[in-house]
Amino acid sequence: MNEAVSLPPDSLAELAAPDLQRLAARMAQDAFTRLFRLGLEGDDAALQSAVAGIERLSRNWVRAAEGEDARALRLALLVTGIDQWGLAWCQAFGLTAIPGISALLGALRNGLDVAEDARFQQKFAAIGQAECNAIDFKMELRRNIHLALWHAMIACDDRDEALALLAALGGMLTALAKQMPTLGWRLVADALAHIQLRCLSEGAASTELARETNAALFTALRQNLPREISEPMFAHANQAVVAWQRSRRTMH
Structure with a gap:
């Protein structure tokens, strides 16, 4: 294990360049942070409005990708990132659920047709199939x-x-x-x-x-x-x- 070791290539990089991958991670963080704070404040109306706004912005970003596979990967990156933030916070703070997060994750997948959902599932799985x-x-x-x-x-x-x-x-x-x-x-x-x-x-x-x-x-x-x-x-x-x-x- 040293810097001279040749690392395997990222098989998803052609669909999502490194800068775009990092952007997806930051978008997931921003979405989680906003919803978590609103959940703590207990303002259900503001929380629902935020979920709708984040969903809209996320869908626009996903649609901006060129090609069905690239769009599916963008969505998979966002869902993976938001989900991992939620899991980490639940584990660290002993929470069973975080208001707004489940709603957002569900909303991001709602409306996908059968073919779109299949592509999403494929890209979602691909993120974890190989370390690279x-x-x-x-x-x-x-x-x-x-x-x-x-x-x-x-x-x-x-x-x-x-x-x-x-x-x-x-x-x-x-x-x-x-x-x-x-x-x-x-x-x-x-x-x-x-x-x-x-x-x-x-x-x-x-x-x-x-x-x-x-x-x-x-x-x-x-x-x-x-x-x-x-x-x-x-x-x-x-x-x-x-x-x-x-x-x-x-x-x-």
């Missing part, structure tokens, strides 16, 4: 999910809540590294590098509890992952941090 498929989407998606949970963890004032989020985030990162033996550790390394950069550039994790849980996260990953995974993973993350520090010195 839609890898730029997966990288952007998982990074933002993990960073959001990390920010929630270090913002906790309550120790029990912070430890619960620590366990959830650590479990997600460990599972990702094990479930994707070729690329999973790279996705985790990317998240760890961004965590370290937030600490260096923004002074994040500055409270005693935040520093404790942040350190515990790194320790847990070292303890729970085999050395053949953890060593290149941490080396990869550290290289990214060193490169950032060098670029800062060059700029100044």
